[in-house]
Amino acid sequence: MKWEQLLSLKRAGDTVERKRKEQDEIRLGFEVDFDRIVFSSAFRSMQDKTQVIPLSQTDFVHTRLTHSMEVSVVGRSLGRMVGKELLIKHPHLKELGYTFNDFGAIVAAAALSHDIGNPPFGHSGEKSIGEYFNSGKGRVFQSDLTDKEWQDLIDFEGNANGFKILTQDGGGIKDGLRLSYATLGAFMKYPKESLPKKSTRHIVDKKFGYFQSEKEKFLDVASSLGLKEMRSGENIAHHRHPLTFLVEAADDICYTVIDFEDGINLGLIDEEFALENMIRVVEGKMDIKKYHSLKFKKDRVSYLRALAISTLIQEAVVVFMENETAILNGEFAYSLLDKCKYKAQIDDIISLSIAKIYHSRSVIEKEVAGYKIIADLLDVFIGAVNNTYLGKDSNYDRLVMQLLPHEYQGLSESKYQRIMNICSYIASMSDSFAILTHKKISGVIV
Numbered sequence: 001m002k003w004e005q006l007l008s009l010k011r012a013g014d015t016v017e018r019k020r021k022e023q024d025e026i027r028l029g030f031e032v033d034f035d036r037i038v039f040s041s042a043f044r045s046m047q048d049k050t051q052v053i054p055l056s057q058t059d060f061v062h063t064r065l066t067h068s069m070e071v072s073v074v075g076r077s078l079g080r081m082v083g084k085e086l087l088i089k090h091p092h093l094k095e096l097g098y099t100f101n102d103f104g105a106i107v108a109a110a111a112l113s114h115d116i117g118n119p120p121f122g123h124s125g126e127k128s129i130g131e132y133f134n135s136g137k138g139r140v141f142q143s144d145l146t147d148k149e150w151q152d153l154i155d156f157e158g159n160a161n162g163f164k165i166l167t168q169d170g171g172g173i174k175d176g177l178r179l180s181y182a183t184l185g186a187f188m189k190y191p192k193e194s195l196p197k198k199s200t201r202h203i204v205d206k207k208f209g210y211f212q213s214e215k216e217k218f219l220d221v222a223s224s225l226g227l228k229e230m231r232s233g234e235n236i237a238h239h240r241h242p243l244t245f246l247v248e249a250a251d252d253i254c255y256t257v258i259d260f261e262d263g264i265n266l267g268l269i270d271e272e273f274a275l276e277n278m279i280r281v282v283e284g285k286m287d288i289k290k291y292h293s294l295k296f297k298k299d300r301v302s303y304l305r306a307l308a309i310s311t312l313i314q315e316a317v318v319v320f321m322e323n324e325t326a327i328l329n330g331e332f333a334y335s336l337l338d339k340c341k342y343k344a345q346i347d348d349i350i351s352l353s354i355a356k357i358y359h360s361r362s363v364i365e366k367e368v369a370g371y372k373i374i375a376d377l378l379d380v381f382i383g384a385v386n387n388t389y390l391g392k393d394s395n396y397d398r399l400v401m402q403l404l405p406h407e408y409q410g411l412s413e414s415k416y417q418r419i420m421n422i423c424s425y426i427a428s429m430s431d432s433f434a435i436l437t438h439k440k441i442s443g444v445i446v
Contacts, residue, residue: 001328003090005226006241007098007106008182012167012175012220020097030105033183034072037113040177042165043068046115048430050122050366051259062262064115067254072112074313075250079107081317082246086324103243109179110186110247117162119427120434121370128374129156129423137379141419149416151194152211153423159189161427163210167217168424170407175217185225185241189248191218192230192237202333204230204237213420228330239330249316249336252346256337257308260349263357264301271297273352274304280345282307315340373438374426380441381422385411389418403437 009018009029023029037043046064062070083103087094119125132138134154142150152160166184167176179187190209198205210218215236221227222238230237260277263269279286285307294300319336326332337346357363384400387393389411393401401409408425412418429437 001226001228001239001242001330003086003093003242003328004096005224006182006185006243007093007102008180008185008225010181010224011178012217013178020102023097028102028105029180030102030109030183033109033177033179034105034112036177036179037109037116040116040165042116042428043113045428045430045433046118048432049115049118049120050125050431051255051262062258064118067258068112068115070258071114071247071250071254072108074253074309075111075247076104076108077313078104078246078250078316078320079243080104081313082320085317085321089324106180106182106186107243107246107250109183110243111250113162113166113187114189114247114251115158115162117160117165117427118158119156119161119374120429120431121367121374123158124367124370125374125427126156126158128371129378129426130154131371132375132378136375138382138419141415144415146212146416148193148195148212151197152213152416153419155194155197155208156423156427157190157194157208158427159207159209160194160211160214161424163188163218164214164424165428167214170410181221181224182241182243184221185227186243186247188218188221188241189244191222191227191240193235196235199235202230203335204240204333211420213417230330240327242324242327245320245327245332245336246316249312249320252335252337253309253312253316256346256349256353257305257312259353259357261301261305263353265298266357268360269352269356271301274301277345277349277352278304278308280348281311281342285311312337312340312342312346315342370431370434373434376438376441377426377429377434378422381425382419385418385422386415400441403440 007020009020009023018029043065046068049064051062051064051067080100080103083100086103087098087100119129121128130153133141138153165176166179166187169175188209190204190207192204192208193210193212193215194208225241227238227241230239260269260274264271264274282304291300291303294303316336319339320327323332323339337343380400381404384393384397387397388401404425408421410421412421426434
């Protein structure tokens with residue numbers, strides 16, 4: 001893969017090449033990507049979507065939106081630091097007009113949108129959509145769909161839904177937010193179809209990155225960027241855009257450290273555990289006297305968090321640059337933090353977070369409720385859309401159709417498209433709106 005191609009400013013529908021030297025430095029194309037994401041309704045809805053603690057009533061626990069903003073900040077730093085090194089290693093990029101800020105802007109925009117396709121109620125939201133089709137009432141649709149269309153549904157994937165949101169047509173809008181292909185490429189953590197499922201241990205095969213409904217759009221992006229093919233023919237997969245590794249590292253750093261911080265501030269993890277685990281990451285950089293001079297727990301934990309994030313950013317940059325040639329050649333099959341010297345410490349922190357936070361009773365209770373809410377919403381809306389398409393709609397179906405926003409009321413001839421459209425609508429809901437809509441369809445007057 002070639003950096004000058006990977007850093008493409010092209011947008012869907014372009015008829016003229018966008019050259020870096022001709023860009024307006026006041027509002028660079030990659031920065032426009034960031035702005036378009038910020039002003040999108042899908043991004044706004046993340047302010048009321050679960051990161052770890054569903055429906056938290058505290059004012060300091062992270063939502064998907066605050067998490068995404070923090071990942072973007074970390075991603076910008078990673079991009080700039082790597083960009084500075086790459087411009088030394090590949091001086092021709094300077095001649096083309098690229099600066100280290102370009103790398104930071106691409107990673108920041110991709111990181112800002114990395115969770116934009118996630119359903120309400122955290123990762124259990126993805127699972128609940130999948131289980132509705134795999135083991136719930138949605139099983140009746142399997143015989144009407146291709147294997148890959150069915151896999152898209154039973155393994156509903158927030159990453160793929162994010163690509164759909166960023167690129168989908170609708171309501172007179174063509175190609176979604178029309179982000180630069182560099183940003184879309186960096187966004188794609190798993191540039192493959194839903195099948196085959198986890199066919200190798202390569203990082204690309206961990207999940208999938210686009211639905212069948214967006215396959216042609218993805219292939220256009222991959223071809224324009226020159227993403228190296230990993231598999232071709234019937235089952236397509238590509239190697240990652242190199243900057244995707246930085247987006248992933250930013251996310252890994254934030255959820256490892258900041259979810260841990262939330263758990264401590266909520267009292268789910270003792271502060272002593274925090275000090276014991278975090279000090280292994282920040283050892284040699286921590287000012288013990290300063291730490292003990294901080295009166296409040298949240299300030300002490302915040303101090304540890306800042307040191308840990310800074311340490312892991314520097315380590316991720318080192319791992320990336322040591323493996324840059326292998327990454328460009330499609331020969332690097334891991335996440336950056338999997339190959340960093342703090343992997344054991346990171347694994348310990350994540351294990352503690354799983355035991356004390358992700359599996360805490362309050363989280364599980366709300367996730368159970370989320371399963372029921374999402375299954376009921378899917379049943380009612382998919383039923384209404386399909387009955388309306390067939391001309392068999394009841395009065396109830398007609399009322400339900402009126403609850404759908406105009407952009408989701410289209411009746412495609414493809415059953416897959418109709419079902420996927422509703423899945424995307426449910427996934428777009430905030431936690432509170434999903435609960436409110438469920439009350440309405442359940443006959444609860446609100």
